Amino acid sequence: xxxxxxxxxxxxxxxxxxxxxxxxxxxxxxxxxxxxxxxxxxxxxxxxxxxxxxxxxxxxxxxxxxxxxxxxxxxxxxxxxxxxxxxxxxxxxxxxxxxxxxxxxxxxxxxxxxxxxxxxxxxxxxxxxxxxxxxxxxxxxxxxxxxxxxxxxxxxxxxxxxxxxxxxxxxxxxxxxxxxxxxxxxxxxxxxxxxxxxxxxxxxxxxxxxxxxxxxxxxxxxxxxxxxxxxxxxxxxxxxxxxxxxxxxxxxxxxxxx
Amino acid sequence: xxxxxxxxxxxxxxxxxxxxxxxxxxxxxxxxxxxxxxxxxxxxxxxxxxxxxxxxxxxxxxxxxxxxxxxxxxxxxxxxxxxxxxxxxxxxxxxxxxxxxxxxxxxxxxxxxxxxxxxxxxxxxxxxx
Numbered sequence: 611x612x613x614x615x616x617x618x619x620x621x622x623x624x625x626x627x628x629x630x631x632x633x634x635x636x637x638x639x640x641x642x643x644x645x646x647x648x649x650x651x652x653x654x655x656x657x658x659x660x661x662x663x664x665x666x667x668x669x670x671x672x673x674x675x676x677x678x679x680x681x682x683x684x685x686x687x688x689x690x691x692x693x694x695x696x697x698x699x700x701x702x703x704x705x706x707x708x709x710x711x712x713x714x715x716x717x718x719x720x721x722x723x724x725x726x727x728x729x730x731x732x733x734x735x736x737x738x739x740x741x742x743x744x745x746x747x748x749x750x751x752x753x754x755x756x757x758x759x760x761x762x763x764x765x766x767x768x769x770x771x772x773x774x775x776x777x778x779x780x781x782x783x784x785x786x787x788x789x790x791x792x793x794x795x796x797x798x799x800x801x802x803x804x805x806x807x808x809x810x811x812x813x814x815x816x817x818x819x820x821x822x823x824x825x826x827x828x829x830x831x832x833x834x835x836x837x838x839x840x841x842x843x844x845x846x847x848x849x850x851x852x853x854x855x856x857x858x859x860x861x862x863x864x865x866x867x868x
Numbered sequence: 869x870x871x872x873x874x875x876x877x878x879x880x881x882x883x884x885x886x887x888x889x890x891x892x893x894x895x896x897x898x899x900x901x902x903x904x905x906x907x908x909x910x911x912x913x914x915x916x917x918x919x920x921x922x923x924x925x926x927x928x929x930x931x932x933x934x935x936x937x938x939x940x941x942x943x944x945x946x947x948x949x950x951x952x953x954x955x956x957x958x959x960x961x962x963x964x965x966x967x968x969x970x971x972x973x974x975x976x977x978x979x980x981x982x983x984x985x986x987x988x989x990x991x992x993x994x995x996x997x
Contacts, residue, residue, distance in 0.1 A: 625972060746976040754972050763969050765976025772966035773974065788977035810977055840959060856964045863960060868969065 611644040617655045618663065618721070620745035624648040626732070627739050627755045639735050647735065651728045651742060658724045661687060664715045675714040691716050691723060694819075702827035722785060722822025725749050729818070742818075747785040747825075749818040761867065767809035767850055774850070778867040783818030787811050787829035788850075808832055812848040813839065814865060820845065 612625040626644040641647040663669045670688050673679040681692060695708040695716055708716040721744055728742050729749040739752025741760055754760045759780060763773035767788055777784075788810030811829040815821035824845055828835030836857050839847035846861040907929050 623973060741973055743973050743975075746974065748973055748975055760973065761969070761971040763971035763974040765974050766964065766966050767977070768964075769966055770976065773969050773971065774964045774966060776967070776969040776971055784975045786975045786977050812975060836959060850964055854964055855961060857959050857961045860958050860960060868967075 611648060613648050613652075615652050615655075617652065618659045618724075618744070619665075620721075621743075622652065622655055622745075623741070623743040624651050625741040625743075625754075626737065627753070629755075630737055630739055636736075641735055647732055647737065647740075650731055654728050654731060655724060655744070658720065658727075661685070662691070662716065662720045662724075664717055671714065671716060691720060694723060695719050698823045698827070702823075705827040705830045706823060718826055719823060721745060722747055722783075722819040725822075726783070726817050726819040747783070747818050747822050749783050750779045751781050764812055764848065765810075767852075768854075774856070775848070776867045777814075777865045779814070779865060782814055782816060783821040784812065784814045785818055785822035785825040786813075787822075787825040807851050807853070808835065808849060809852045810850045811835055814846045814862065816844055 611628055612623065614621050614623040616622070624647075626647060628644055631642065631644050631647070641650060660666065661669055662671050664671050664675065666672060670679065670685060674681070674684065674688070681689070684692065692708075695706075698706045698719060699708075706718065708714060708719060725742050725744050725747055726749060729740070729751065732740050732742075733751070737751070739754070741751070741754075742749045746765070748762060750760050750762070759778040762777045762779050762784060764775040764777065765786070766772040766774045788808065808829060811825050813821040813825040813828065815824065824839070824842070825847075828839055828847065828849075831838060833849075833851070836847055836849045836859070839845050840859045846859045846865070848856060848858040848862050850856045
């Protein structure tokens with residue numbers, strides 16, 4: 611089973627091998643079929659969108675942004691996102707900040723966090739194998755329909771219809787940050803460079819939440835991002851420059867299938 | 869197997885440079901030791917790597933780097949010993965080319981992350997101002 615819906619302004623795909631619910635399932639499971647499970651995942655993303663979208667005036671994000679809701683009045687989910695945002699801001703030395711120009715927008719963190727939480731819904735129901743992808747970031751579990759490791763393609767930043775690498779992934783998370791428009795620059799105060807030489811930055815981590823937040827921060831760092839990743843034993847990365855050169859950490863090599 | 873030229877680079881970013889502040893000061897070794905991928909043994913320049921000096925030697929055979937030896941790396945003080953308790957990382961380099969693979973799913977940047985990059989850009993512009 612593989613289904614895609616457009617939620618949060620991006621395509622979200624849930625893939626679950628049919629074998630996952632072919633055996634008798636215990637009474638403790640909520641989902642009798644893989645389709646039921648996918649429904650629940652999509653429903654979760656719709657709820658996250660209602661709560662966190664900066665484009666919906668009624669969302670909790672918008673209410674905090676307008677100052678109608680204080681952080682003390684925030685929901686437990688929002689408090690968790692605020693806590694993770696602050697943690698990420700510190701870990702990336704300010705490269706990642708949900709507050710800028712007096713506005714509040716945690717979208718950069720919510721995507722990875724939501725995918726990870728959605729995966730937990732399936733984990734908790736006993737699913738061994740599945741993939742949940744939202745806007746190019748993926749949480750991976752178990753094996754695909756053929757019983758093989760999930761085959762994940764890396765999209766070419768030069769031609770979005772093409773792939774540059776085929777990866778075989780175990781249980782982990784993968785996220786890519788970047789832009790497909792050359793010249794969409796990013797200012798790096800540390801080097802004084804206004805141009806970003808980096809076309810895309812892919813991170814594989816223990817889960818998609820970790821991969822996503824570090825892919826975003828590393829992309830903002832420019833070429834130093836790959837060295838930052840090489841120094842993190844829990845993360846591996848593949849960086850593509852506009853020059854056509856790719857650089858990756860040694861640990862990334864074990865995921866490359868072709 | 870994909871037909872790409874690969875070059876191993878000993879990253880100057882020693883595994884102790886965990887903070888961005890440290891990374892910005894790191895000097896990475898460049899691929900000059902194996903430029904053109906001629907066969908032979910090449911010794912890289914002695915490069916400052918934040919906590920000390922690094923020098924590597926690369927062995928190239930038939931256009932491929934078959935070995936990289938670390939001739940020198942920081943080990944003169946307590947700080948460096950801590951760093952060297954973690955393996956010196958290598959970065960691997962290749963030229964990308966487009967393919968048509970059969971895959972289950974695709975990882976790539978989206979307009980969503982592109983928008984976020986713009987917000988990061990704005991934040992950084994303020995931070996650097």
